[in-house]
Amino acid sequence: MEIVPGVHSIPVGAGPFMGFFAPNVYLVVAREGALIDSGYGDEGSVSSRIDYVKGFEQFSLPYIVVTHAHPDHIGGAARIKKETGAKIVLHSAEARQALISADKVVEDGDTLALDGVRLEVIHTPGHSPGHVCIYLKDERILFSGDHVLGMGTTAMRPPEGDMARYIDSLRKLLDYDIQMICPGHGPPIREARRKLEELIQHRLEREEQVIGGLKQGKATLKELVADIYPELDSRLIEAARGQVLAHLMKLEREGKVSSLGTGEDARYIIN
Ligand SMILES: [Zn+2]
Structure with a gap:
């Protein structure tokens, strides 16, 4: 399903988080494109994602960008890589602890330049040490993984989860001009700034x-x-x-x- 021109959301049906809580996988489509996260690795659902990617003509997939190494986001990456030849991209802090090895390691501020689209890497630690958000500058779209969710509250599991870094990473995103957030779970968020401010406020009230x-x-x-x-x-x-x-x-x-x-x-x- 194309949610805005050039950005598709591919449904992920299987796994322990069904329905509304299922992880979102996004496909950025230009002459070249990128998958943002890869969903679970189970054969039934991963093959439908591969079919979706292969359904485009005149299109190649150089990258599978994984926001963080939790199984609902990285699970399908190895299988999709095998079918498409795409490189698995992870932040250095996440690559160290991921069960699937990265083909390309990125840092905060790196740009992945593809034919027709540019993806900026924003390091947003907190939910996990090497969590990244991906920013499409021209389209003002942010893929937020589990850093900002379309519903509910991001889980924190210390020592991996770090509240101080999480709040700092939310504040960091206030500097970006964001028209829409595409979260790792739940529906797209249109009022990005208000959402970020609410999340910061919620954490400070809990504190x-x-x-x-x-x-x-x-x-x-x-x-x-x-x-x-x-x-x-x-x-x-x-x-x-x-x-x-x-x-x-x-x-x-x-x-x-x-x-x-x-x-x-x-x-x-x-x-
Ligand atoms: Zn997660």
């Missing part, structure tokens, strides 16, 4: 809740999660723990909080 809980004497991760998310579905507890721990680690690094002990027993106090 205030963590500080508030600590001031009331809640000292362990378990107590803080129960305080901040009182009626949480048990399936979401792990995700909530990741978010709160990421805030605590940010506050500790900023010198606002100290921790005693490790793991489940770790206790946190306001400095």
Whole structure:
């Protein structure tokens, strides 16, 4: 499906995140093009992506640009590479930990120049250390991977997830002129600036809740999660723990909080 001229969204059906939560795979089409993320690697769904790419005449695919190395984004890359000859592109910090090796390693500010289109690499660490967003400058479109989602909140799983870097990476995007965000999950976002400001605000409010809980004497991760998310579905507890721990680690690094002990027993106090 062409969502704006030259940018297609290819449906990904399989895997644990079905329907609305399925990962998005985008295809940038000019004389040459690029796949942005590759979805899962299961045969059933990856072959439909290969068919989609091969459906264009007079078109070649030099790159599969992977925003980050989580399986719902990189899973299909090796198989699609085999069929198309495209190079797998990852940021250096992500290439170090990816299960699939990169053919081209990029850094913040690099440009991938293709015949008919230019892709700018923006390093946006936080959700993962080498997460990148891809910016189509002429079209003012940002492919945001899991850094900005079309719905819900980006997961933070320390130590991989880093809240301070995540918030800095959201602020970094405010400097770009963005007409539309194409996220890694969920529908496109038209009001990019407002979305970015909301996400920053949401994280800062959550941080205030963590500080508030600590001031009331809640000292362990378990107590803080129960305080901040009182009626949480048990399936979401792990995700909530990741978010709160990421805030605590940010506050500790900023010198606002100290921790005693490790793991489940770790206790946190306001400095
Ligand atoms: Zn992810």
